[in-house]
Amino acid sequence: MEQLAKIEPVLEDLRRRRDERVNEFKAIQSKIVCLQAEISGAIDHGDPAAPVVDENDLSLKRSGELKEHLNDLQTEKNGRLQKIDIQTNSIHEMCNIMSIDLKMALKDVHPSYAELGRSKPMSISNSSLDRLSEKVHALNHEKKQRLRKLQDLGSTLIELWNLMDTPTDEQRFFDHVTSLIKVSPTTAMPQGCLAHEIIEKVETEVKRLTKLKASKMKELVFKKLTDLEEIYRSVHMDIDSDSERQTLNDLIDSGRADLSELLARMDIRIAEAKEHALSRKDILEKVEKWTLASEEETWLDEYERDQNRYNAVRGAHINLKRAEKARILVSKLPSLLENLTAKIKAWEKEMGIPFIFNKVRLLDCLDEYTCTR
DSSP, rough: OOHHHHHHHHHHHHHHHHHHHHHHHHHHHHHHHHHHHHHTTTTSSOOOOOOOTTOOOHHHHHHHHHHHHHHHHHHHHHHHHHHHHHHHHHEEEHHHHHHHOHHHHHHHOGGGOOOOOOOOOOOOOOHHHHHHHHHHHHHHHHHHHHHHHHHHHHHHHHHHHHHHHHHHHHGHHHHHHTTTTTTTTTTOOOOTTHHHHHHHHHHHHHHHHHHHHHHHHHHHHHHHHHHHHHHHTTTOOEEEEEEHHHHHHHHHHHHHHHHHOOOOOOOHHHHHHHHHHHHHHHHHHHHHHHHHHHHHHHHEEEEEHHHTSSSSTTHHHHHHHHHHHHHHHHHHHHHHHHHHHHHHHHHHHHHSSSETTTEEEEEHHHHHHHOOO
């Protein structure tokens, strides 16, 4: 009995140390099981079962192995949390730029990411990490698409502004859009700059300006037609203005016309008309002299038929002086007519078309004048 009494305290101490070791193992294994459940995703389906401690091996070696395994799992978890932190920050930034609900975006990946209080551990499973990466990729793709769309709309705005001389004050309302035209998708951008509401507003403005553009372009086309008419009129060339105006009006209203191309064609026609008008200038100057001389010839004929021309009436001396000048002009008519005829023939040969003057071939007018004379 004395020996048992002596052994009992030793046994009691061993039992106590064994229980402590079991509890220590249980605590380590519980952490291991919990971490494994988090990494595998099993924790999403409920709390893991309590671990069973193998009481046949409570050695320090086994304890060290478990602690090392626990440390590896903790390192793995920390690495995953770091990845999650980086990617959720990226999601936060993109949601901020595009005015997307951050909580909903994170909840789409896993409900635990959207919890503010963190009543449950954040999911660090492979499937959650994959979904998180997919979310980042999807948001990044959406961000690039929205940026590209706004850049295209911004460029269109500038083209329309330049075309219609839009005041700078009106343009300033869309500075936040035009400032993005040369921005790279990787550049830091202001909050909400790629929001759907902004894109819709810019689209509405582009549609409004496009309608104004059609009206403005129509106005410009008809202004150029008026310029063309003036050029033709100044050199006595003919153009069917009413018919051309109606044709252009119908074409523009149909929506089939490329207005920019139409304006360009009008510019070409104006340039050609100016060149054509310049080629007629020398002949027209001579026509003016011939017209003046022939008018004076007609007047002189009438004057010389007047039997009272030498009577001392008021203005007689003025008419006498005019008659002297008219005779000089009329004496030059044959050479003037010959020179004009030669120039017209040379012009027609070079151009390959008749020289039309006030809707009539000028050579026919000269022939008729010669016959009448």
